[in-house]
Every structure is written in structure tokens, then in C-alpha cells.
Amino acid sequence: MMDEVSGFHPAGPRWVPRAPRPADDSVFLWQMTHLPSDHCHQRKDMSRHNASRNCSFSDVDELMKTVQMAVHIPTFLLGLLLNLLAIRGFGSFLKKRWPEYAATSIYMINLAVFDLLLVLSLPFKMVLSHVRPPAPAFCTLVECLYFISMYGSVFTICCISLDRFLAIRYPLLASYLRSPTKTFGTCCVIWVLVWAGSVPVYSFHAKVGKYRCFHNMSDSTWSAKVFFPLEVFGFLLPMAIMGFCSSMSIHILLGLRDRRYGACIWTIAASLVVFVVSFLPVHLGFFLQFLVRNGFIVECRARQGISLFLQLSMCFSNINCCLDVFCYYFVIKEFRADIMARRLSRVQLVRQDTVITRG
Numbered sequence: 001m002m003d004e005v006s007g008f009h010p011a012g013p014r015w016v017p018r019a020p021r022p023a024d025d026s027v028f029l030w031q032m033t034h035l036p037s038d039h040c041h042q043r044k045d046m047s048r049h050n051a052s053r054n055c056s057f058s059d060v061d062e063l064m065k066t067v068q069m070a071v072h073i074p075t076f077l078l079g080l081l082l083n084l085l086a087i088r089g090f091g092s093f094l095k096k097r098w099p100e101y102a103a104t105s106i107y108m109i110n111l112a113v114f115d116l117l118l119v120l121s122l123p124f125k126m127v128l129s130h131v132r133p134p135a136p137a138f139c140t141l142v143e144c145l146y147f148i149s150m151y152g153s154v155f156t157i158c159c160i161s162l163d164r165f166l167a168i169r170y171p172l173l174a175s176y177l178r179s180p181t182k183t184f185g186t187c188c189v190i191w192v193l194v195w196a197g198s199v200p201v202y203s204f205h206a207k208v209g210k211y212r213c214f215h216n217m218s219d220s221t222w223s224a225k226v227f228f229p230l231e232v233f234g235f236l237l238p239m240a241i242m243g244f245c246s247s248m249s250i251h252i253l254l255g256l257r258d259r260r261y262g263a264c265i266w267t268i269a270a271s272l273v274v275f276v277v278s279f280l281p282v283h284l285g286f287f288l289q290f291l292v293r294n295g296f297i298v299e300c301r302a303r304q305g306i307s308l309f310l311q312l313s314m315c316f317s318n319i320n321c322c323l324d325v326f327c328y329y330f331v332i333k334e335f336r337a338d339i340m341a342r343r344l345s346r347v348q349l350v351r352q353d354t355v356i357t358r359g
Contacts, residue, residue: 115321118149278320285310
């Protein structure tokens with residue numbers, strides 16, 4: 001027979017290691033220290049799963065209902081009015097001042113259209129974030145419009161910054177690149193990119209039974225192969241390009257020491273500030289939620305705080321469609337200053353010609 005303590009079988013040399021099982025009340029401790037490691041991992045996964053299920057976000061959702069009502073309603077009204085006026089204003093510049101201001105006007109109209117799409121999606125986002133969607137296709141459409149407008153604005157602002165830097169630093173190259181046809185083609189490429197980039201939206205709620213729009217997204221949505229391309233190409237790279245172009249443009253214009261470029265400097269600075277304030281907190285929230293969904297952050301309070309931060313940052317980033325009006329204001333002011341300067345130069349030329357002919 002086998003020795004119960006040592007595990008040695010007297011009929012052969014086989015050794016069967018076996019730990020003595022205690023006969024007292026420490027059976028549970030014995031099981032935790034002598035059970036196989038995969039069983040221990042299963043117990044840990046089950047405990048994490050139970051902790052995840054027991055973590056409630058109802059307080060966060062109730063708070064966000066009030067915040068969204070306070071932010072989205074005025075944002076919708078102001079954004080709708082301001083962006084329609086911007087489209088009308090730059091459209092008139094496009095007709096009357098073709099092709100002098102065609103490039104900037106086309107970019108600004110494109111930005112206003114993206115902002116208008118975001119504004120139109122806000123009422124549906126506000127309602128569908130707290131109720132079950134009437135149809136999965138309708139929820140997907142609203143989410144697509146929202147994210148297309150967000151990243152369309154990111155790419156358009158980046159292109160405006162790059163275009164302005166080239167016009168300041170390399171005016172001959174910019175005169176070739178800033179033709180209306182090439183500018184319109186660039187805007188079309190932006191639309192193609194954001195529509196193609198919205199493909200992961202169609203799998204946001206795959207294999208998820210009960211869900212609400214912009215919530216309860218599938219695990220595949222937060223996988224590294226989806227998240228990191230979105231974070232790098234959708235935000236970090238455009239922010240790096242815009243930061244470089246804006247800082248270099250401001251540095252060059254300040255070096256000229258000419259007051260006529262004051263409006264241009266304010267336009268560049270306002271665009272950079274609006275970009276960072278609008279999109280940096282959102283993508284920081286995306287990164288924190290990525291850590292939550294992949295098991296790096298499991299503590300309930302931390303997850304609740306991250307959920308609140310992400311929803312707040314997305315809520316306040318929607319104000320971007322109203323903040324862009326500052327960019328519109330400085331651009332129109334720059335246009336008018338340039339037009340007045342050209343008129344004065346023409347008047348001076350006429351006066352000189354009159355003096356010469358009389359003389």
C-alpha cells in the first residue's frame with residue numbers, strides 16, 4: 001500500500017509527491033496553497049468577473065443626464081446657428097473673391113460641415129445614451145455621424161494648420177499646392193478617410209445583448225489592433241503636425257515684427273488652443289478606458305472615475321463646434337484686413353498714376 005504521508009509506494013521505485021492534508025480548520029488555506037496554479041488563476045478571474053459585475057455605474061449615468069442636458073442643449077442651438085452662418089459667410093467669400101481666398105474658404109466650409117454634423121447628432125446622442133435604441137442600425141448611424149464629425153474636424157484643422165505654415169514658410173510651393181482643385185481634392189480625401197475609419201463602429205456592439213448607444217461596447221472594440229491605430233493616426237499624429245506647424249508659423253510671424261500679422265497670429269493660436277482643449281481629454285479618457293477593458297484597472301472606484309471622466313470629456317469636447325467660431329472670426333478678420341490693404345495699395349497706385357499724368 002502507498003504511504004499516506006510520504007507518497008512512496010513500497011512495491012516499486014515510483015515517487016508520487018503529495019502534501020499532507022491537514023485535519024484541522026485550515027483546509028481552505030491548504031487548498032489555496034496546494035491547488036494547481038491554473039485553478040488559482042480561474043478563481044482570480046472569477047473574482048474579477050464578480051467584482052466587475054458588482055460595480056455599479058448608475059450614479060455616474062444619473063449625473064451625466066443632468067450634465068448633458070446643461071451642455072448639449074445650448075451647444076446644439078449655438079452650434080447650429082454659428083455653423084450655418086459660417087458656411088454662408090465663407091460661401092460668399094468663395095464666390096466674390098475667387099480664387100484669392102478659395103483654399104482657406106474651402107477648408108473652413110469643410111470644417112463647418114463637420115461641426116454641423118456633430119451638432120445634428122447631439123440630440124440623438126443625448127437620448128440614446130440613456131435608453132435602449134429602437135434599432136441597431138439607427139444606433140450605428142448616430143455613432144458613425146458622431147465619430148466621423150469628430151475625426152473629420154481633427155483632420156481638417158490639421159490640414160488648415162499645415163496649409164498656413166506652407167503659405168508662410170514656402171510661399172512659392174504653397175501657391176502651387178493651394179489651388180482650389182487641390183484643396184477640394186484634399187477635403188474629399190479627408191471624407192474618404194473618416195468614412196473608411198468608421199468601419200469599426202459597425203462592430204461596437206457585436207455579441208452584446210443589451211446595450212445603449214455609446215455604451216456597452218464589445219471587447220473587440222477595445223482591442224489593441226483597433227485602439228492604437230485610432231489613437232495614433234486619429235489624434236497623436238495630427239496633434240504633432242499641428243503643434244509643429246503652429247509653433248513655427250507663430251515664430252516666423254513674430255520675427256517679422258509687423259502689426260499686420262496680428263490677426264494671423266491670433267488665428268493660429270486660437271486654433272491650437274481649441275484643438276488641444278477639445279480633443280486631448282477625450283483621447284486620454286479613451287486610453288484609460290482601454291486599460292479598464294483590458295484588465296489593467298479593476299478597482300471599482302477607479303473604473304467609475306474613468307467612466308465619469310470619459311463621458312465628461314466627450315460631453316465638453318462637443319463644445320468644439322462652437323469654439324471653432326473663434327477661428328472663423330479671426331480668419332474673416334484677416335480676410336478683411338487683407339482686402340483693405342489691397343484697396344489702399346490700389347488707391348495709392350491710382351494717385352501716383354494721376355500725379356505722373358498731370359506732371
